[in-house]
Amino acid sequence: MPLRIGYVREHFSSPLLQFAQADEGRTISLVECPSGTGQLISRLTKNEIDVAIALTDPLISGIANGSEAYKLIGSYVKTPLNWAVVAGKDSTYEKISDLKDTTIGISRIGSGSQTMAYVMGFQQGWSSESMNFQVNNDIRGLIDSVNDGSTSAFMWEWFTTKPWLNSGEVRFIGSVPTPWPSWLIAAQTSADADALKEFLTTLSSYVRAFDSAESRATKNVDFIRAAFSYNEEDIKSWMKTVGYFPECANLPKDVILETLDVLKKAGVVKAPEGGFTLDKFINPKVVKLT
Template structure:
């Protein structure tokens, strides 16, 4: 049995992985897939890849490409979710902020440096015509940390998947004042380069299992009710999320890669171009 370490966020996007694990599908092909939830998100997962604490990661596209441009020796195996991530822009429910423009020069809560919550704050700033170089941050590590930061006025706003934060909005802890979708496919599956080079057959088998599940995922009977129950969501919110979420079983094309890279360069998220053949496997 080959042990493979993998990390991802504890969110509804990754329920297909949990189903495969619960059903023993990786064990059936001789793989002990050791999944670790990482609520801190992409910045933490980048660190784990760098420090050989994981072999694979299901990770935000912008975050891993930024970290690869900064020396992370990882490669992209394929897209995982092709649709954009809907980043909600949240403030404390009792705050005086009413519109996105009210947040100019205000402090943004982020999970970690290099996280999606930081990079999407840059995207939002550019969308609003703000100078993203002067954004100020409060590191909060997790969604729970963001709740504390906003309610205690340590930060002014926080960006996170709008569906995963919906229960917090429903409880009148956060108020959502806007949504900022990613202008690229949101999740990719990546591997440490060394692990990829030495385990290509194992990786191929893992991808075949997860891709078979994601192809059929939306057709699973009562999947909306299962998701709503597991992730404490309202059924109508999950149904809306399922409509707009598209899993992928394909690799990024060179054209897609260049489009994403050019957007990241324009936003200042990466400083130099990446080599398609070195990054995309």
């Protein structure tokens, strides 16, 4: 039975989409999760997917906050994610500091949009207890909320949101890059280890091909334009900022430890007495810590 791979249909997923096209359902079956990492984690918990390619911070904070439904099995994108801070087209908010004590839109509880709002608040000196959120499910709901005034702003990946900026439907009032590599891979604890290792090995080959200098200079632009209808200028700008881990089954220890350190300071997780242990976060039958 093919592994059910949960993913967000964004440009970051291009190597996975190329893998799936060639695989034709033999070893993997893609399950789109348009609401983002919060939805991916929910589907892992409900046994609706076997694997999630998702944002680093919610995956790690979910385990740190007690989830036993999944473990980290690998790495994906090694560069930071640049989160745009997005306000309504006619709102009065002009900069991030204007958002203090307002209601921030998020896709789901525990999502990257919420985690990064806490990080933004930490950087601004706001207490996590003072931050207010409204769940709006997906990008459409988030855009509607900043324009009807029910929220002040939301955070979403810069290039994914840029089409709505270009159309004049929203404004960008700032950005907050993640202080960690942006995407990791997690799987249900009950998923077959051999199947997971085979998946990671094959995915790595597509990641290396996509990340190569030759592909960056030629076919990547055409693929992303066809798959996502982005304009060529935005695709080329994004390609200059992104890098992938060449071996998806390897995971640097520092990614987990340094992410936990920031999340603790932002009030997203609380360390147990004696601190966190790396074993809590990984499936050692699949991933190799480096």
